[in-house]
Amino acid sequence: MKTTQPKKKYRRNIYIRLRPVLRWIIKLRSSPRSIAGGLGLGTFIAFTPTMGVQLILAVIVATFFSLNRPAAMIPVWITNPVTVAPIYTFNYWLGCRIWDGPPLSEVSILFLDIGKTMALLEFWDIQKQILAVLQMGREVLIPLLLGSLIIGAVTGALVYGFSLNILSIFLTRRSKKRLLSNRKIK
Numbered sequence: 001m002k003t004t005q006p007k008k009k010y011r012r013n014i015y016i017r018l019r020p021v022l023r024w025i026i027k028l029r030s031s032p033r034s035i036a037g038g039l040g041l042g043t044f045i046a047f048t049p050t051m052g053v054q055l056i057l058a059v060i061v062a063t064f065f066s067l068n069r070p071a072a073m074i075p076v077w078i079t080n081p082v083t084v085a086p087i088y089t090f091n092y093w094l095g096c097r098i099w100d101g102p103p104l105s106e107v108s109i110l111f112l113d114i115g116k117t118m119a120l121l122e123f124w125d126i127q128k129q130i131l132a133v134l135q136m137g138r139e140v141l142i143p144l145l146l147g148s149l150i151i152g153a154v155t156g157a158l159v160y161g162f163s164l165n166i167l168s169i170f171l172t173r174r175s176k177k178r179l180l181s182n183r184k185i186k
Helices: 005-027 032-046 054-064 069-073 084-096 104-120 126-134 138-185
Strands: none
Touching: 032 054, 032 069, 032 138, 054 069, 084 104, 084 138, 104 126
């Protein structure tokens, strides 16, 4: 018979690993809605084919919508040279359900090459990073954009809702603890 002990231990390890990140996010000086909005926006941008300008785009859009800029910058790092191929391949696959494009096997090789190219570029070679994405061609870019917008919107909304709930719980607990400690001091 299996016990649930390993699952509980695994969950506990995840919470322990995420604790510093959660503490950092909670310490951001903003409202829970602004922080959660920044995290959701950053997640949305992370799944779009905007590598090279994602950080800049996250800061500009977060500023425009009065969202927390550091929170918007964190999830952008989901897309990096290691993860770009699987993320873009999945987004392209989903986009091909709406708009026809070249075969997935050919395009996935293209995404692997883009990931390798991105790994060799310097962080500030923004122009080369943008050109690598634009050189895919219209027949690949349209399904990729469609799939990316769908995945970005869904994951962004999920991250927003989840982080808003978590932040509200933690901040409510913190304010209750402060209130209790202030009452004890008086």
